[in-house]
C-alpha cells in the first residue's frame with residue numbers, strides 16, 4: 833500500500849503528530865511525500881519516506897503522476913485553507929487526479945483519521961485488486 837503525505841507549512845506540525853500517532857499503521861505501508869513534509873515525517877517517526885520535490889517546485893505533480901499511473905493508494909493532504917499557495921494549480925490538479933482515479937484522499941485530519949482506521953481494518957484491500 834502506497835501512501836502520500838503532504839502538508840502545507842502551517843499544517844506540518846499536525847501531520848507530524850498524526851504520523852507519530854499512527855506510526856504503527858504507517859509502518860505497514862510505503863510512504864511518499866513532498867520534500868519538506870517528507871523530511872519532517874522521517875525525522876519524527878524514523879520511518880523510511882520517499883521524498884519528492886518540494887510542493888511549489890513540482891512535488892505535488894510528481895505525486896499526481898503516481899496517481900495517474902495507479903501507483904498511489906491513499907493520499908493524506910493537510911491543506912492550509914487560509915493561506916494562498918503559489919502553486920495552487922498543482923494542488924487542484926493533484927486533487928482532481930484523485931477524483932479521476934478514485935483514490936481515497938483526506939484534506940484534513942478528521943477525514944485522515946477515518947481513512948487510517950479503514951486502512952487498518954482492511955477497507956482498502958480493494959486497491960490491491962484494481963492494481964492487478
Ligand SMILES: O=C(CO)COP(=O)(O)O
Nearest residue numbers: 866867868869886887888
Ligand atoms: O506545498 C506543498 C503541497 O502543496 C508541500 O510541499 P513541502 O512538503 O515541500 O512543503
